[in-house]
Amino acid sequence: MFFEFRFWKYLFNRNDLLVSLKNDATMRDFQSRVWFVAIFGVLVYALRDIWGLHTEDLTALFVSGYEDTFTIARIISLIGTIFWSLLYMAFHFFGMAFILHKITNVELSKVAILQLFVVAFLLIEKAFNFFLYTVVGYATDYSVLSFGPLAATFIEHSYVNYFFNELSLITGLIIAIQLHFLRAFTTMSTRNLFLILIAIQVILALITAGFEVLPIETWIEGGQTE
Numbered sequence: 544m545f546f547e548f549r550f551w552k553y554l555f556n557r558n559d560l561l562v563s564l565k566n567d568a569t570m571r572d573f574q575s576r577v578w579f580v581a582i583f584g585v586l587v588y589a590l591r592d593i594w595g596l597h598t599e600d601l602t603a604l605f606v607s608g609y610e611d612t613f614t615i616a617r618i619i620s621l622i623g624t625i626f627w628s629l630l631y632m633a634f635h636f637f638g639m640a641f642i643l644h645k646i647t648n649v650e651l652s653k654v655a656i657l658q659l660f661v662v663a664f665l666l667i668e669k670a671f672n673f674f675l676y677t678v679v680g681y682a683t684d685y686s687v688l689s690f691g692p693l694a695a696t697f698i699e700h701s702y703v704n705y706f707f708n709e710l711s712l713i714t715g716l717i718i719a720i721q722l723h724f725l726r727a728f729t730t731m732s733t734r735n736l737f738l739i740l741i742a743i744q745v746i747l748a749l750i751t752a753g754f755e756v757l758p759i760e761t762w763i764e765g766g767q768t769e
Contacts, residue, residue, distance in 0.1 A: 548573040550580075554660055557720070561727045564653055573656065580659060581632060584666045588628035591673050592621050596682050635662050639743075643721070646739060647729040657724045661717050668713040684755075688712045705755040709748035718744060 546563045548570050553560040563570070591597075640658040644651040668688055676682040684705075685691030691708025698704060718740045725740075726733050 545569045545571055547571055548576055548656075550576045550659075550663075554663065557660075557724060560656070561724065564656070565727065570656075573659075577636075577659060580663050580666070581629075584632045584662070585625055585628050587666055587670045587673065588624050588631075589621060591669070592624040594673070594677065596673070596676065632662050632666075635665060642743070643725065647725050647731055647736065649725055649728040653728055654725070657721060660720060664713050664717055664720075668711065684708070686711055689714075702752050702756050705752035706748050709751050710744070714744050714748075 546568050548560075549572075636655065636658050639661070640651060640654040643649065643658075644654045647654075668686065671688065672686050675687060683692075685695060685708045689708045689711035691704055691711075694707035695704045718737075721740050722733070722737055725731075726736055729736065731739075
């Protein structure tokens with residue numbers, strides 16, 4: 544028995560997909576959808592960099608009259624951004640699929656399907672924020688769909704604010720999708736699975752917030768501190 548993998552159809556209606564997977568039907572066209580999401584992700588990251596998101600420090604080169612250096616720096620920045628986008632998507636697709644596979648004992652091939660949807664939602668959040676940035680003409684460090692802006696209003700601590708910035712409406716949606724999908728294939732209790740999925744998101748938020756506040760650029764420049 545065969546069935547066609549329809550990304551947009553199953554993104555919002557996963558019950559049919561779960562039935563087909565439970566019946567061990569052979570899925571076709573999944574690889575092409577993976578490439579579609581990957582290309583979409585690279586495009587989103589590339590457009591953000593071209594627009595100037597997180598490249599503010601390079602403006603000083605242009606203002607100082609170093610046009611050639613500025614151009615080279617922007618090209619290197621774009622290449623680095625594309626490379627980072629591939630690492631980001633690979634981690635959430637392959638890395639998280641492997642972790643969930645080990646925790647839940649669900650077949651890796653099935654978890655990979657789930658994580659493709661997760662990657663898609665993460666990219667949709669970034670694309671939505673980028674669209675808002677282009678409309679208003681400026682960007683912030685916080686996602687409008689997250690608790691980061693609310694935390695920044697009441698808390699004057701960068702790490703805490705970045706932590707809450709990683710917890711968004713999309714995070715809740717991802718947990719709901721993972722719970723719905725994985726409990727169809729695992730013998731683990733729904734309660735334990737739910738707590739594990741929440742813990743994973745919290746750990747990822749803690750790690751990501753740590754990278755946001757670490758003076759990595761200063762270390763690269765020679766360990767100087769201000």
